[in-house]
Amino acid sequence: MSSATQEKGGGAVATAPSEPILSDKEIDASCRFPVLVFFLSAAIWFSVSAILGLLVSIKLHSSGFLADCSWLTYGRIRPVQLDAMVYGFAVPAAFGVMLWLFCRLGRARLAAPGVLLLAAKIWNIGVLIGSIGILAGDSTGVEWLEYPRYALPFLLIAYALIGIWAALTFHARRQQQLYPSQWYLLAALFWFAWIFSAAQLLLVCAPVRGVVQICVNAWYASNLLNVWLSAVGLGAIFYFIPKLTGRPLYSYYFALLAFWGIALFGGWGLLPVNAPLPSWIPALSAVMSIAMILPILAVVLNLRGTLAGYRGTTPNPILSLIVFGALSFVLAQSMNVLSAIRPVNLLLAFTYFNAAQTHWMLVGFFGSAIFGAIYYVVPLVLDAEPFAAKKIRLNALALFGGVILYGGALALGGIFQGLNLNNPDVAFPDVVKGTLPFLHISTLGSLLIVVAGLLLSFNLVSVACRALCACCNGSKKSEARA
Amino acid sequence: MNFGPLIFLGIFFTMSLSWLGLVLGPQLQLGRQNPEPNDKTGQLYPQARSGMAHQGAEVYRANGCFYCHSQQVGPESFGSDFKRGWGSRRTVAADYLFDSPVMAGSQRVGPDLANIGVRQPDENFLLAHIYNPQSTLPSGMKSNMPRYPYLFERRRISGKVSPAAIRFPATFTGEEGYEIIPKRDALALVAYLKSLQSETPLFELPSLTPSTNVVADTNAVAGTNAPNGTNAPAGTNAAPSTNTPAK
Numbered sequence: 086m087s088s089a090t091q092e093k094g095g096g097a098v099a100t101a102p103s104e105p106i107l108s109d110k111e112i113d114a115s116c117r118f119p120v121l122v123f124f125l126s127a128a129i130w131f132s133v134s135a136i137l138g139l140l141v142s143i144k145l146h147s148s149g150f151l152a153d154c155s156w157l158t159y160g161r162i163r164p165v166q167l168d169a170m171v172y173g174f175a176v177p178a179a180f181g182v183m184l185w186l187f188c189r190l191g192r193a194r195l196a197a198p199g200v201l202l203l204a205a206k207i208w209n210i211g212v213l214i215g216s217i218g219i220l221a222g223d224s225t226g227v228e229w230l231e232y233p234r235y236a237l238p239f240l241l242i243a244y245a246l247i248g249i250w251a252a253l254t255f256h257a258r259r260q261q262q263l264y265p266s267q268w269y270l271l272a273a274l275f276w277f278a279w280i281f282s283a284a285q286l287l288l289v290c291a292p293v294r295g296v297v298q299i300c301v302n303a304w305y306a307s308n309l310l311n312v313w314l315s316a317v318g319l320g321a322i323f324y325f326i327p328k329l330t331g332r333p334l335y336s337y338y339f340a341l342l343a344f345w346g347i348a349l350f351g352g353w354g355l356l357p358v359n360a361p362l363p364s365w366i367p368a369l370s371a372v373m374s375i376a377m378i379l380p381i382l383a384v385v386l387n388l389r390g391t392l393a394g395y396r397g398t399t400p401n402p403i404l405s406l407i408v409f410g411a412l413s414f415v416l417a418q419s420m421n422v423l424s425a426i427r428p429v430n431l432l433l434a435f436t437y438f439n440a441a442q443t444h445w446m447l448v449g450f451f452g453s454a455i456f457g458a459i460y461y462v463v464p465l466v467l468d469a470e471p472f473a474a475k476k477i478r479l480n481a482l483a484l485f486g487g488v489i490l491y492g493g494a495l496a497l498g499g500i501f502q503g504l505n506l507n508n509p510d511v512a513f514p515d516v517v518k519g520t521l522p523f524l525h526i527s528t529l530g531s532l533l534i535v536v537a538g539l540l541l542s543f544n545l546v547s548v549a550c551r552a553l554c555a556c557c558n559g560s561k562k563s564e565a566r567a
Numbered sequence: 568m569n570f571g572p573l574i575f576l577g578i579f580f581t582m583s584l585s586w587l588g589l590v591l592g593p594q595l596q597l598g599r600q601n602p603e604p605n606d607k608t609g610q611l612y613p614q615a616r617s618g619m620a621h622q623g624a625e626v627y628r629a630n631g632c633f634y635c636h637s638q639q640v641g642p643e644s645f646g647s648d649f650k651r652g653w654g655s656r657r658t659v660a661a662d663y664l665f666d667s668p669v670m671a672g673s674q675r676v677g678p679d680l681a682n683i684g685v686r687q688p689d690e691n692f693l694l695a696h697i698y699n700p701q702s703t704l705p706s707g708m709k710s711n712m713p714r715y716p717y718l719f720e721r722r723r724i725s726g727k728v729s730p731a732a733i734r735f736p737a738t739f740t741g742e743e744g745y746e747i748i749p750k751r752d753a754l755a756l757v758a759y760l761k762s763l764q765s766e767t768p769l770f771e772l773p774s775l776t777p778s779t780n781v782v783a784d785t786n787a788v789a790g791t792n793a794p795n796g797t798n799a800p801a802g803t804n805a806a807p808s809t810n811t812p813a814k
Contacts, residue, residue: 144713145676145711146711148700148710148711148712148713148714149713149714152713152714152715152716153714153716153717154717155630155717158630158631158713158715158717159631159634159635159713160630160631160632160633160634160635161629161630161631163631163634164631164634222629222630223629224628224629224631225628225668226628226633226668226670227668228673272578272582275579276582279582283586283590287590288668292667292668293594293598294597294598294599294600294664294667295597295600295660295661295663295664295666295669296593296597296660296663296669296671297590297593297594297597297598298663298667298668298669299663299669299671300589300590300593300594301589301590303589304585304586304589304590307585308582308585312582345581348578348581348582349581349582349584351585352582352585352586352589353585353588353589354585354589357639357641357673358641358645359639359640359641359642359645359646359648359657360639360671361639361657361658361659361660361662361663361671362593362597362660363593363596363597363660366589366592366593369588369589370589373585373588431641431645431646435637435672435673435674435675436674436675437674439673439674440674506646506647506675507646507647508647509647509650509651513651513678514704514708514709514710517676517709517710517711518709
């Protein structure tokens with residue numbers, strides 16, 4: 086059923102004998118600079134977003150904090166924080182993982198990396214301009230698409246360049262048999278281009294009328310957070326868990342089942358039951374969201390089968406990061422299914438529970454899995470020593486602690502908030518008061534996430550500097566020898 | 568046999584189903600909706616916002632008010648939106664026809680604002696609340712809302728207090744010798760807030776609370792049987808006829 090048929094493979098196979106088979110080292114070296122740049126900028130944007138997240142979290146319980154400057158008001162730094170996490174961290178990190186895996190799994194070299202470096206620069210400029218635009222008050226007012234229109238050309242041009250490059254790299258593969266990760270990542274590559282441009286067109290450039298905007302926005306948000314993030318994150322998880330444990334993926338078909346399930350059921354939004362829409366729309370959205378149980382189950386069974394009976398000789402912090410990511414996926418998606426059930430939806434629709442779900446998805450699942458991938462891939466592409474396990478473990482602990490404290494506190498707080506909101510005997514200020522303890526705990530969590538982001542950035546910068554120095558010294562030595 | 572393109576199309580079609588259902592479907596049903604004459608008054612509903620209120624919507628958008636305040640009221644049988652006095656009927660698609668972007672919100676860190684223009688028509692109260700939310704709350708209660716001093720000008724009083732200055736409730740002690748003048752943005756924002764009224768009874772959605780005005784401007788019967796007009800914050804009774812400014 087895969088496209089790994091011999092006829093198609095013919096072209097590539099015919100050329101293969103003329104070229105020697107590439108070693109892992111050669112492939113990794115060909116991706117060195119683009120992958121490093123994507124991961125480094127992802128780590129830095131993660132830290133920026135985490136720091137803004139800390140400010141946001143403090144503002145939620147101490148509203149006077151940094152309130153007097155328009156650029157730092159809650160309603161402006163919150164979108165900058167979330168968008169930086171998506172467009173600053175997630176997208177470049179996804180590019181890094183995609184390019185490396187397309188090369189590794191396809192046994193092909195990455196061609197002309199200079200174009201990718203240029204595109205990465207354009208993308209980051211776009212994110213920066215967008216962020217500054219929001220802070221200056223130019224937000225579009227559409228959740229998840231706040232970057233003002235003038236940041237768009239940068240993002241679109243950069244994405245087109247990188248997307249074409251990644252697709253060409255995929256096409257140039259010599260290994261025709263496809264691994265599930267390639268399905269996930271290739272679909273993600275095209276899917277982001279489609280949802281992002283469609284949503285920009287229908288919400289920002291030529292907005293649809295009235296409440297249709299609510300539908301389009303829900304469609305985009307769920308495709309971004311459920312389909313796209315899942316595709317990239319699971320693509321990485323299905324590669325790294327077998328790689329790190331040395332056990333084959335339990336079931337190719339479960340992986341494909343999860344893939345089709347997410348593609349089919351993931352993008353139906355999660356509209357509040359009482360949204361100002363004809364009731365078939367929230368109903369349809371809820372039914373599809375509940376059907377997400379199927380792909381979740383497929384992921385759970387697959388991971389359980391792969392990991393069952395695994396006893397590592399030494400604890401591997403990279404594996405912990407990846408497994409924590411996988412568990413967070415299951416948790417976050419289960420939260421989503423739960424809040425699609427009608428009475429639960431009524432209870433939780435407008436509470437911090439949704440923020441917690443987003444957080445588990447973005448930082449718990451995607452963040453953790455990507456941190457693991459970065460720690461695994463970067464030493465390889467730099468041809469450097471692997472990171473010291475102690476360093477990774479410290480970083481992983483900070484991340485886990487932050488995610489659990491922040492996401493856990495907000496999820497619990499959201500449930501209490503929902504109970505109080507739905508009880509008309511509780512006056513609104515008391516609803517607010519009831520959430521305060523949880524908000525205080527979530528601030529602690531944000532602080533740990535800041536630590537995690539800074540540790541990652543620091544580790545990456547230091548290893549990159551060391552590799553660069555070693556490289557320079559090496560070339561000097563060879564000059565001296567000459 | 569090469570199945571690659573076929574599989575690609577299959578994936579694309581599968582993923583596009585959500586687009587058909589959640590974008591194309593609603594667009595076909597609601598995308599061409601227009602204001603319609605009200606069956607009682609004959610007036611077109613909804614009406615476009617005034618220029619000032621329109622500018623206020625931009626201030627609302629730029630400062631991200633919608634991250635904390637929703638603008639949607641559920642049906643009476645759901646939740647407590649009605650009992651909190653947030654509306655007398657659920658909000659429907661028609662209420663948002665002139666909004667772009669539609670800022671219906673997804674969180675209720677603060678109260679719903681779909682009908683704030685009905686609940687709180689007092690401009691001075693709204694200005695004081697935006698300048699410093701704490702100023703309009705009885706002592707002992709704490710607001711979670713940030714203050715927005717950058718929408719106002721703090722001026723030393725020279726001679727008489729300006730008529731444009733905010734009059735704060737007695738419980739709030741501002742700075743001695745200074746007055747607070749709203750900038751244009753603040754005035755626009757308040758005009759926008761006052762324009763937020765989704766109470767006009769529609770044919771398919773008659774107003775459910777008997778106390779609410781049949782049409783927004785006939786106050787004759789209002790105030791007689793307001794269900795629980797008691798929890799108004801201090802200093803808000805400029806217009807006693809309105810329903811509860813419940814927070």
